Amino acid sequence: MAVAGICDCLDKKVPLSFLLLLLFCGLALGQIRYSVPEESESGTIVGDIAQDLGLDVRKIPTRKIKVTSDSGKRYVDHKNGKLLVNERIDRETLCDTSAACVLNLEVLLEDPNEDHNVEVEILDVNDNTPQFPRDEYQLEITESALPGSRFPIEHAQDPDIGTNSVRLYRLSPNEHFALDSNKPSLNTKHIELVLKKPLDRELAPYHQLILTATDAGTPARTGTAKINVRVLDSNDNNPVFDSSVYKVKLLENSPKDNLVIKLKATDQDEGTNGEVLYSFSSYTPDRVRQIFSMDTNTGEIRVKSNVDYEDTNSYEMYIQAMDKGPAPVAAHCKVVVEVVDVNDNVPEIVLSSLSSPVREDARADTVVALISVTDRDSGPNKQVTLEIQPGLPFKIKSFRNYYTLVTSAFLDRETTAAYNVTLSATDAGNPPLSSQKTIQVDVADVNDNPPRFEQTSYTVYVMENNAPGASLCTVKAQDADVNENARITYTVLNDNNHGIPVTSYVSVKADTGVAYALRSFDYESLREFHFQVKAQDGGIPPLSRVATVYIYIMDQNDHAPEIVSPPANGTRLTETVQKNAEPGSLITKVVAYDADAGQNAWVVYLLDQASDLDLFKVHEHTGEIRTTRRVLEDNSTSFSLTVLVRDHGEPPLSSTATINVAVMEVPLKVTPDPKRIIRPHSSLLFSNVTLYLIVALSATTFVFLVTVVVLFCHRRKPRLLFDGAVAVPSAYLPPNYAEVDGAGTLRSSYNYDAYLTSGSRTSDFKFVKWNALQHMRRGDRCGKPLSFIRSEGQWSANFQGSSLMEKNATVKSTRRMGNWL
Incomplete structure (x- = not known):
């Protein structure tokens, strides 16, 4: 079994305190020593390095133990902090005939970095048989050889050492030769055959001997060689x-x-x-x-x-x-x-470990690679320095025979996705030799870049009456990161627009950013709205940006002019004109408005049908019906006029109104006859002429009053303020007047009031100042100022900035409209 830090001196009488001192000194110096017999089976435990180094077994996986040897072969390996035999160990192959066979190992630990030297002594076992260099030896000995002459024979060779090597020689029994010593000599590689008795070629020209070599192993092994001795004539001097x-x-x-x-x-x-x-x-x-x-x-x-x-x-x-x-x-x-030694070997750079990719948010001094440099030369030729090229966010730190490549600054993958680091190793020889090795260090992406829209705002013009599901626009955002950190999802931020959730108007496809209309838009109900689109990446945590999309609905000519006066209730309006009226006398005024806007809301009045086309005319822009001449005696007493009101849309839409005009006779001025004075209490109070005059006057007055009452009832309808197509009731006008708001028939920027008396003979026309405040409020909604320009008979409202409108919103009035005023 392996023993750490103890030399093979236990059989000697050494004080225990001295052994303990050697043990602690060895551990303090990082030197650990084990021993293991050769030919041990794979998996045999050499030693518990974790226990001997005082390591926590639970932290062994994070310490990343690495075991390296000078020979490059991995005879032993580590597992769970224990050194195990990894492959067959043959002491004779590894150390030849050296008395001490030691395998030097270097144990490297990380977090923190530690380096320990471990010596594993390979113990010899008796696995080899003594063997002579030759199976037979031929000796030619002159007969003149004197007793005591010595003849060297090569030792038997046994790769084992110690007691397992050759310990005894035996020579087969004979009368002429003997061995000088039965034990091998430490100072020579030969054993000597000693002549005990002189040779006599004539008696025995040949002698055959068997030399046996035996080791002291258990069990003992033996080897033999034949010695053939030929007796020659004398040659008694040796070189x-x-x-x-x-x-x-x-x-x-x-x-x-x-x-x-x-x-x-x-x-x-x-x-x-x-x-x-x-x-x-x-x-x-x-x-x-x-x-x-x-x-x-x-x-x-x-x-x-x-x-x-x-x-x-x-x-x-x-x-x-x-x-x-x-x-x-x-x-x-x-x-x-x-x-x-001569400096003939370039330093060899060995990359022990490489941590690639490295996160771009890694802190300074983060270990990227563990490098070792070896030079097979010796002395100054073996001393090596390691450097990298300047200008990189890395640096080299040395640690005994190892070097670490660490970060020296922050990394940015968006600027540089990978670095080619060239390691240059140079020795101290003369001349110095150097080598290079290039490693690639990739930078791992971190979600540090939010999506960026190509535009901060988008302006879209869409024609009303669009089909639901129609594509409005595409918002596009870019993310400088990669993979999941660059995968962008688009969503509409829920917000109310005109009191209605914006998600009921539009939707955005999450992966492409295409905005679709969810409903058909009506210019007369909704002229513009905006919504916000959020672009969010798939990083952890996710990052996002918001862009605003302004939708402007464009008008279509989908409303026919609506006639306000005369009322469209199926009845015909009857107007009167005196027979002696001057040319140009006002008969009545047709008032109409169009719920569309712009050119689609410009209306013209045309006389479509009339009983007498030469007697009446209609003003193209005001709708006033006037006489062109006096009423002739032969003319009819009543006329029917059909007025056509048509807009300027494509295609144009129109409406008609029918007006009846009655011609009234001028009453004669009767001079009283003083002779015919009707006195009270006379028998003849009224004459027939007088009666007719009274009846005619009463009928005329009655018709006039009925006409005034009808006009009054119709003209007391609520005032309509038309801002495009939205009608908002306003306060009623004073009695006997009706107000017409021109917001429908002209551009929305012009308002005018027409006040008509009950008799329709006179009228007041009031031009109301352009309602710029309303447009200023629209401009303020997007945070952009509004400027007004009047040149060559036209008014223009310029919205400054492209975030609200890409083009100038221009409100025009033609020279012809100027003539109306």
Whole structure:
């Protein structure tokens, strides 16, 4: 089981207080140590790192524990604060023959950031069998060899260490050879075969021996090798090296065939027995043979392939020298090559984590990315600095061997939706090397922009009598945000307009902003109204803006002129004219109004039918009927006139009125005859002539009085003030007068009163001042001033500003109307 922060010294007699001191010091320095046997099954618990670091288990998911190792392989991993074996661990593969095999881990925690170093010691198990480099050894020993001569045999190789390595050698029983020691030597890679008894080639030219190597593991493992001894004639001198160990330094990346070292071994024999051949011993690894070459004749060791400090910083070669004599005996030495580092590796930028996208309302110093920079070189060549390009709302903060990319200012997605941050790492070598890595940091949208209408107000003109459901206009709003924050919904704000909810007039399609009419508008009932449209986005919380839509209803010629006088009750009006009346005498006046407005309300009066077309005429604009000449003797005593009243709409509409005109005789002036004085109490009180005159006068007076009474009754109707089509009763006029408001027949800006006497012989015409106050109030309703202009016989009312009307509302009166006044 793994133990944190305790060295492998429990078997020694060390005071407990000293061990506790080491334990607390290790924890204080952030150093934790565990141990685990190699070949442990996946999921084996290495140690409880959360407990050893004093972490709250409930906060582990938010601390985002990360475990990294120098080797890059994830032999162990973390789960719920415990280190577990993640994959097969082979100590021999990981640490070769090193006595101590330690896996260095780095544990990173966030919120707050913490860095802890953890060492996991890989304990050896006896999983390897001792094995000799060769299955058979061929020894050629001269017969002149003296007892006590030693013959080295390569050690058996056991990748295990400690008690699991080779601990005992046994040689098969024989009378000539024995082992110098049954235990392996720590200073040499060989065991020595000692000649106990001189050899006699003639008696036994060959000897076969079995060498057995046994380790001390449980259970113990053994390996064997055959030793074939051939007895030769004597060659009694062996090559000898100047030193048993040679050390040399070599720059990495040295060129091919570069000389590393030249070895020299001497042999005192002569001839072929004194010629030395050099070679790598079988204990030299194959990877070393691939990098270095050996000249067998000269002993020169040269570079064969690329030497990389970052792969291996030192090499060990075992060289043997043998002469060419019979039964040569090899001499051995060790060459240690130390590789000197050169700044040949650029820094490597590793993006450990990236929090993208980043909310645009993120506070300063918000961590965006966790970055590590590694350089495989050493010394100053390994020292690295990390920078980013200027002008970005980010900065770099260093934390031991790690760097964090944090925000340095507020972000605005509407200005920049994404940033390309280029990380530049430069080492301290000479010359310095650098590398770059570009990461993209996206900015996440926040609902910080309300919808904005293309116009603050909209003005729409719609013809009355429109079809319900007709499209009025389209309001359009834009939102600088994206996705749900930019999804706009349009609604009509409920408000009363002329006492009626505006939602009964119009509706707006929520997704397109198209406004529709819910009813058919009547200009005479409603000339204008406005409503507000709210555009609201789908953000949380939602933002909104309001725009005002002004609807102006345009008039259609849908009302025929209505005749006020004479009344349209099915009766015919009878007027009188004296027979001796002068030309141009006023007979009567036809008064009509049109509920429409503008040109549709301009009416003209025409004499459509008459008994005598030459005797009467109708004024085109005032409706006054006058005589054109005197009444002739042969003319009829009564006439029937039909007056046509027609407006100027398209198509024009008209109404007619029928008037009867009776011609009255002028009464004769009778001079009293003094001779015919009727005295009281006379028998003849009245003459026949007198009686006729009295009857005629009485009849005339009666007809006149009836006519006056009828006119009086009809002309005492309530005064009508016409503002377009809305009729509002006003106070009654004084007796014997009738008032006609010209708001219907002329433009709504002109009012005039016509006062007619009961006898219809005289009339008063009063021009009332233009009712500008009413229009000013309409202008004030939209908050825009109203200016009036009179030029060349016309009055104009200009509404300043486009929020109320796009065009000037112009009230005109033609020159012909000016002549009426």
